Amino acid sequence: MSARERVAQLLAEMPAEPQYPSQGATLFIDLERQTVSRAHTPLAVVKQLLTGRGGNMFYLYRLLDESRTPLDPDIPLIFGAGVLTGLVPSAARGNATSWSPESGVLMDCNCGDYFPSFMKMNGIDHIVLFGRAAEWTLLKIYPAEFTPGEKICRVEFYDARKYAGLDNIDLRARVATDLGGTWARDLAMASISRSGENQVLTAGIMGGDKAIYARGGPGAKMGSLKLKAIVIQGAAQEVPTAKPYKPVNREIAMKLLGTSVVKHALKKVGTQFLYRPSRLLGAMGTKNNQQTTWTESLDAVHFDQYRPGMEGCFRCPVNCRPLNHLNDDPADKYGRGDGPEYVTLGKFGPNLGIDRVEPIIRLSNICNDLGLDTASTGSALGWAFELYQRGIINKTHTGGLELVWGDAALVEKLLFMMAAREGFGNVLADGTRAVEKGHYPSEALKYRMAVKNLMQSDPHDARILKAFALGLAVATRGMDHLRNRVTLEINARINDDPAFKERLYGGPVSAEPNSYVGKETAVRACENTYAVGDSVGMCRFTTKLFNSPSLPGFEQFAPQLTNVTGLEFTEADLSNIGLNIIGVERMINARLGLTRKDDTLPDRWFEEPVTVGTYAGEKIDRAEFDAMLSRFYAISKLDDQGHPKAAWKAELQTLLGA
Amino acid sequence: MITVRLPAMLRGDDGAEEIQVEEGVANISQLVSALDRLRPGLGDRLHDSLYNFAVNDALILHGADDYPVAHGDIVEIVPTIAGG
Numbered sequence: 001m002s003a004r005e006r007v008a009q010l011l012a013e014m015p016a017e018p019q020y021p022s023q024g025a026t027l028f029i030d031l032e033r034q035t036v037s038r039a040h041t042p043l044a045v046v047k048q049l050l051t052g053r054g055g056n057m058f059y060l061y062r063l064l065d066e067s068r069t070p071l072d073p074d075i076p077l078i079f080g081a082g083v084l085t086g087l088v089p090s091a092a093r094g095n096a097t098s099w100s101p102e103s104g105v106l107m108d109c110n111c112g113d114y115f116p117s118f119m120k121m122n123g124i125d126h127i128v129l130f131g132r133a134a135e136w137t138l139l140k141i142y143p144a145e146f147t148p149g150e151k152i153c154r155v156e157f158y159d160a161r162k163y164a165g166l167d168n169i170d171l172r173a174r175v176a177t178d179l180g181g182t183w184a185r186d187l188a189m190a191s192i193s194r195s196g197e198n199q200v201l202t203a204g205i206m207g208g209d210k211a212i213y214a215r216g217g218p219g220a221k222m223g224s225l226k227l228k229a230i231v232i233q234g235a236a237q238e239v240p241t242a243k244p245y246k247p248v249n250r251e252i253a254m255k256l257l258g259t260s261v262v263k264h265a266l267k268k269v270g271t272q273f274l275y276r277p278s279r280l281l282g283a284m285g286t287k288n289n290q291q292t293t294w295t296e297s298l299d300a301v302h303f304d305q306y307r308p309g310m311e312g313c314f315r316c317p318v319n320c321r322p323l324n325h326l327n328d329d330p331a332d333k334y335g336r337g338d339g340p341e342y343v344t345l346g347k348f349g350p351n352l353g354i355d356r357v358e359p360i361i362r363l364s365n366i367c368n369d370l371g372l373d374t375a376s377t378g379s380a381l382g383w384a385f386e387l388y389q390r391g392i393i394n395k396t397h398t399g400g401l402e403l404v405w406g407d408a409a410l411v412e413k414l415l416f417m418m419a420a421r422e423g424f425g426n427v428l429a430d431g432t433r434a435v436e437k438g439h440y441p442s443e444a445l446k447y448r449m450a451v452k453n454l455m456q457s458d459p460h461d462a463r464i465l466k467a468f469a470l471g472l473a474v475a476t477r478g479m480d481h482l483r484n485r486v487t488l489e490i491n492a493r494i495n496d497d498p499a500f501k502e503r504l505y506g507g508p509v510s511a512e513p514n515s516y517v518g519k520e521t522a523v524r525a526c527e528n529t530y531a532v533g534d535s536v537g538m539c540r541f542t543t544k545l546f547n548s549p550s551l552p553g554f555e556q557f558a559p560q561l562t563n564v565t566g567l568e569f570t571e572a573d574l575s576n577i578g579l580n581i582i583g584v585e586r587m588i589n590a591r592l593g594l595t596r597k598d599d600t601l602p603d604r605w606f607e608e609p610v611t612v613g614t615y616a617g618e619k620i621d622r623a624e625f626d627a628m629l630s631r632f633y634a635i636s637k638l639d640d641q642g643h644p645k646a647a648w649k650a651e652l653q654t655l656l657g658a
Numbered sequence: 659m660i661t662v663r664l665p666a667m668l669r670g671d672d673g674a675e676e677i678q679v680e681e682g683v684a685n686i687s688q689l690v691s692a693l694d695r696l697r698p699g700l701g702d703r704l705h706d707s708l709y710n711f712a713v714n715d716a717l718i719l720h721g722a723d724d725y726p727v728a729h730g731d732i733v734e735i736v737p738t739i740a741g742g
Contacts, residue, residue: 260706260707260708261708261739264667264708264737265667265708265737265739266739268666268667271739271740271741271742272741273737273738273739273741274738274739274740274741276736277710277712277717277736277737277738280712280715280716280717280736281717281719301666341741341742342741342742343741343742457742458741458742481742482742485740487740488707489719490710490719490738491707491708491710491719491738492710492711492718492719492720492721492722493705493706493707493709493722494707495719495720496720496721496722496723511720511721512720513719513720540742541740541742546740547739547740548707548708549707613716613717614716614717614718
């Protein structure tokens with residue numbers, strides 16, 4: 001059955017009208033035929049999965065044809081905005097979902113800035129894209145009419161051939177000029193750079209100067225549809241809601257701004273703070289995790305002189321994004337920018353043996369322009385450098401290039417080669433798939449820091465903190481900390497209060513970070529909370545359990561969801577919804593062939609101990625890990641292969657209409 | 659004497675990056691009390707999950723209150739957040 005037929009079948013089951021006051025439409029856009037259909041997500045789905053990430057899973061489950069391949073135009077690319085996106089302070093996020101061309105498993109990535117909020121505030125909850133456009137295309141979406149209780153948007157298909165070959169900086173300037181608008185005021189865009197056009201597997205979809213739908217190769221997927229950009233033109237409009245919600249917003253904003261981590265750290269410096277504790281702990285992935293600590297010259301304080309201010313996403317009071325200013329040279333387009341975050345600092349600093357902040361800032365600015373996911377890109381580079389160091393690849397593989405740790409100029413050159421798929425850049429552009437594509441010998445897999453074919457998202461080496469390790473192993477999109485990380489395991493004040501910790505996670509969790517005891521309980525709680533956070537649109541940094549126990553969580557989401565939708569949600573409902581979302585994601589992965597063997601970690605972490613710091617000698621014990629994984633499955637309604645148990649699977653299938 | 663290094667957000671009006679604790683203390687809990695005597699209010703601020711302690715560059719992730727400190731040690735207060 002073609003995507004077109006699947007969509008037609010789905011449309012026949014979907015309500016034509018909104019099911020609650022704030023519900024936005026789902027747009028089904030056939031890029032090949034240039035047609036648009038609209039409907040609304042069934043109420044039962046919203047009640048059990050919400051919108052955003054959860055709603056995206058409903059659409060992917062229904063439209064996925066696993067007999068095809070990820071870049072087939074019949075595999076849809078789905079954007080979703082959370083139920084509260086744009087409406088609640090710090091809820092500016094949305095997700096992009098598909099079958100990952102990078103990993104071959106679920107692709108689901110999250111982005112902030114303005115695009116998701118502009119979707120929601122212009123009456124759109126989801127956009128489902130399929131079919132390959134005949135030529136490079138730009139979609140322009142704008143509000144056409146406002147009927148009481150509903151916004152109707154119009155979609156126009158623009159010939160985007162003139163934008164082909166443009167990267168993020170130039171594309172944003174050209175589009176703003178051509179369409180006559182101002183970013184953040186009346187324009188928002190999701191777009192690809194050359195890396196996406198060339199289907200680089202580590203390419204993301206840019207949602208702003210730095211904001212990116214990053215993980216799993218969404219840029220390659222969008223490029224395969226010949227879709228250069230989606231632009232929403234029109235100022236954010238008020239969304240009709242069931243009850244007043246702004247009084248609760250004030251409470252949420254005060255809670256955000258009163259939380260120590262926001263007030264003292266995120267608002268002033270951003271995530272670069274994390275580098276120092278990670279390296280002091282001996283958990284800073286260095287040179288592709290061959291080592292676990294690196295120089296103090298990359299501590300956050302050394303970025304201070306290059307940080308002219310902070311930036312934020314749509315109506316977010318936190319403003320946690322550090323801007324950078326290296327020079328005033330107008331001819332140097334990479335002399336100023338947005339970032340870097342901790343992930344980029346780690347992946348382009350210690351991971352590549354670079355020990356100065358200036359080249360890291362510059363490389364970050366280049367990645368933002370080229371539309372590259374710094375996590376997967378930095379990891380692909382680190383993997384190649386280690387293979388070269390070990391003699392597994394040599395100059396015949398690299399086209400004569402000598403891969404030397406710390407050579408920032410070489411890394412810069414390689415980024416442009418990747419985006420263009422030129423020379424050795426073509427090898428790097430295949431990311432984790434370099435062995436499968438015949439670029440590297442199979443021996444190379446031993447040194448690949450990936451789970452489910454996705455490189456690790458962050459630089460933290462998780463041989464010490466066992467909850468971190470379990471989270472990376474079971475994350476449904478692959479090796480990624482943003483899906484379930486029990487980050488508070490690194491806070492002594494919380495570890496030293498066992499009663500508080502038990503209340504926080506809903507069960508006893510060992511105080512010792514390197515213990516396996518109870519860690520499955522903490523991962524389960526975080527996975528549920530973060531899945532709901534993504535589906536309401538809340539930023540991970542300001543969601544309870546990620547950065548602080550006192551940030552907004554189910555207690556604030558539940559009443560605000562009721563205010564906005566008129567539907568009843570309790571905290572217990574939200575916990576179940578989080579689990580449901582994970583259940584559907586695991587059902588999608590099961591259709592793609594994943595089993596228990598895929599919920600694992602790189603060999604290095606089982607075999608090589610950490611050699612520095614208080615926890616020298618620590619590694620992952622296979623038997624202990626396996627037992628922890630079994631306990632995790634048991635409390636997650638999963639069978640011994642990590643799939644939803646039969647009764648639960650049947651319930652979810654009924655919900656999905658499958 | 660124990661040298662305590664402060665992150666920017668905990669420095670006082672004088673901007674001093676370090677506090678020297680002359681008083682004899684045996685562990686982090688006692689050190690925090692001593693810091694509070696030297697700078698009233700600092701002890702309360704340190705009862706915050708944002709802050710960890712590193713003693714001679716060893717980051718302490720649990721058992722912090724009882725962690726031993728001694729004359730000559732360098733104790734750093736390390737703000738710890740999560741990142742993406």
